[in-house]
Amino acid sequence: MYLRPSMVEEALAALAEGGPTTILAGGTDYYPARVGRPLTEDILDITAIAALRGIGERDGALRIGAAVRWTEIAEAALPPSLRCLQLAAREIGGRQIQNAGTLAGNLCNASPAADGVPCLLALDAEVELASARGTRRLPVAEFVRGNRRTARRPDELMTAIIVPRCAEAARSTFLKLGARRYLVISIVMVAALIEAAPDGAIAAARIAVGACSAAAQRLPLLEAVLRGRRLASGIGCLVAAEHLGELAPIDDVRGTAAYRREAARRLVARALDELAAEAAA
């Protein structure tokens, strides 16, 4: 069966029935996985639900609807703290993929190499999950549990991603490394957010690394080292191997674990240096 409701309630009612239902947003993760396989489950297409569209402010936080596509994120006028997410948006696949794929789909698919996850970790974002039983909110770090594992219950629909307002001075960036520039699964990606006082003293740092563990991870050891330091040229030199303890990279065709660990260290350092250069400019 193919359902394309226009109201959230209809979608939740369909999910509450408990049959095998696949939620479909942009389909850019869904279709490649289904090619050559008979399709037997019901499809719940959420792209016609107006309430899931748009980016807006609510209760002082930014609310990104679950049907919002990467292109809309890339083109929206957002505060500079969200630059990491906008940079990631412009590098997802090619433009055709950005025109179809959603941030919510990226999270729900929960690939270790999902570019949206480190960005949302650095932004301290939460997800909103709705079911016929009610609505709950979860930090992204609790929602993404591992390789293609999330805390979503079968009857739940992700309705929005909620990004709390950051300090005016917060700046962020996103860097990713692949074997080539386009259309490859990332080897490492880094999202970094720094909030510095006018004299350069770092008040808060949130750094997350993806593709180096089953789910992207924050680097609390490094964040603690950075707090109180000055955001200035050379800050990248502070990043040491022992700060990457949360990471558990694997050996695969794209690179060895040792290579990934070193690449992660350098990419984190580069992200910090970029933020320092931007602050100095």
Place this chain on the structure above:
Amino acid sequence: MEARITLQVDGERRALTLDTRTTLLDALRDHLGVMSPKKGCDHGQCGACTVLLDGRRATTCLSFAVAHDGAAITTAQGLAANGALHPVQRAFIAHDGLQCGYCTPGQICSAVGMIEEARAGHPSHVTKDLTGPVALTDDEIRERMSGNLCRCGAYVNILAAIREAAS
């Protein structure tokens, strides 16, 4: 399950009844006989199936036709209104922007959509100045066309064709 939908394809209203699991690409090719969108990979990787869907670039292998009831679709063959080639099509011929030609309809639709996006000021990954209109430098064109692969490697001439058509 079957569904009845209508699509506005290259300016013509087409009604069709199809299995809800039919992709938009298969609907165009197998049901409507519109052959210019090509099936290169069926995975969203190559861009050969690109059309303009309500004006935006879309890979038709990555969507079900039923999700687009009522949509306006422009394919490469529809860009040549009344037989007169679109400026992007003329530039591809003038610059020999193809070899086997399999990727070409997708490249052309993508280029047409891309030129519009740049005119509207939409930034790409390589755009430095996010405030003004976007100048389509070679780097910008390459970046913005990255969703379209050419197995023959005709990229040099594709770039030249788009550069001319965009100016």
